[in-house]
Amino acid sequence: MRLEPKPAPSFAATLLYPLGAVAATLVFTSVLALLAGASPLDVFLLVAKGAAGSQFALMETLTRATPLIFTGLAIAVAFRAKLWNIGAEAQLYMGGVATVVLGTGALPLPAPLLIPILMAASMLAGALLLLGPAFLKTRFGVDEVVTTLLLNFIVLLFVSMLLEGPLKDPMGMGWPQSIKVLPEARLPRIITGRRLHYGFVLAIVASVILWVVMKRTTLGYEMRAVGHNPEASRFAGIPVNSVLMKTALLSGGLAALGGFSEVTGLKGNLTSDLSANFGYTGIVVAMLAMLNPLGVVASAIFVAGIFVGADSMSRAAGVPSYIADVMVAVALLTMVTAIMLTRFRIRWR
Template structure:
């Protein structure tokens, strides 16, 4: 078997390769559904209905897509520069901590100032969580994959400490949760009789902004250049360390945003189960979108659909909802292969 680079890659091939791959992934996972003894068609129909079948289901899916979009963008920006930030989960909690610190009575401002303040605070906190990994990578060339991953555990334990100790809401009847965000800081709902909140719009705006920055600005060019070939970028006069720092702050900031939307938009207060792995799922979102910021919007909604749909499917038919994670993982791997095959031709001889 031999791989040959394709001389020209058509736009349609790149666009449809991931869609075809997701089809293959769904076929592969239907093997597991077969094992459960349920009908494959029935299972997928109930998944689809649960995700997009009604106004309520759609609102739930979009609500779930909000943090995924932001953590997906965080991963997409970082991976573009080959900065492997696997710490979006921790950065999300840093954003949530900042929102809780600022938004539970420290200051009371008009909502038009309060909400941006929470987002700025969350982004700063998220970005700051990456300062140590960036420093270690730039100065000592310590692999950022491991440091960002390990910091997730440290940050989560720190949140645990705050929620069981100094930050525990005295009104919470002993549950480890922080005080509620004051009314001025709560993100307004954007759809009647649903939980969909302003965070969704902020996610979409962020995606468009990230796309503009990556596509049309010098910063974006430098980020892409560092990702393609760091030594060539250095030769062209781009400071790799500075670019990586910038990428890290943007990436951590976006993940911090996700923490703010969950605390101030969805839950209203910080808990330990604020994120069921949104940071890790963001990596899948970014991979499915081939690291394209606008593609992240679609892939976040798709992934959220799988998660929300699988929850309702597991209630309707007897299939554990862990199938959603399997579907996502298989899709990620299938999309990876498909994108590779859109760049290379396989020759058997």
């Protein structure tokens, strides 16, 4: 068999294949639900209800979507330039570290000054972390997939070391956690009594800015060109290595903002479970959005809804909540297949 590019994907194909991917994901998940002794329809209804069935549920979904938007954007910008940053998890934690190092009393400033400083500091921390692998890639040709993956483990141990050492909360009853950031550093809640905070608004703003950068600036054009064909880009006079470094700074900074937002908006302090695999899930979010920054917002909310909905479904129907993780992974695999099928035709011979 061989693949032939379609001259112009038909409207029906661009609609049908992704719908097929969704259907395949639902079928696979139904089998798992049946294995767990539950009715698939009940499971899906309970997930939907848990994700968006009430104002509370919807606010929880948006709260969970917030870090996923940041990591999704980080992956989207990096993958666009074919910089395989699998280390958003680590960059998010570095953002959290920078936030608590400066935000717990080192800088006694009013909120309008302190919050931008913390944002800048956490972005810098995440950006510098990805700069290492980007430098090793451009300078020595070391594959960034492996280095960014390994850095996830190193940074998590580093965070654990800080939380049991210099950043340990003396009043934390022995728990490995940092002290809370100053009240001036906290992002306010959007609605009183709900956990949704202004980190969500920040995430939306970040995605709009990134969309403008990607579509309307020279840097965005260069990133796409480098991702499409590095050799041709170099030949056309694009400074490929410098574009990759800028991409790394942007990507690492965006992921780190997720850490900043989780600490200042939601948790108040740093713990070693700040991220529930947000870095890895961000890859799925970015791919489902076809690397479009605005699409990332929608896909992050969708993915967050599955996780939040599955948590409440699991309590009600007794199906392990890991079904959400399976569903998201299957969605990734079926969706990349569907996107390919809209662009290529399979010829059997």
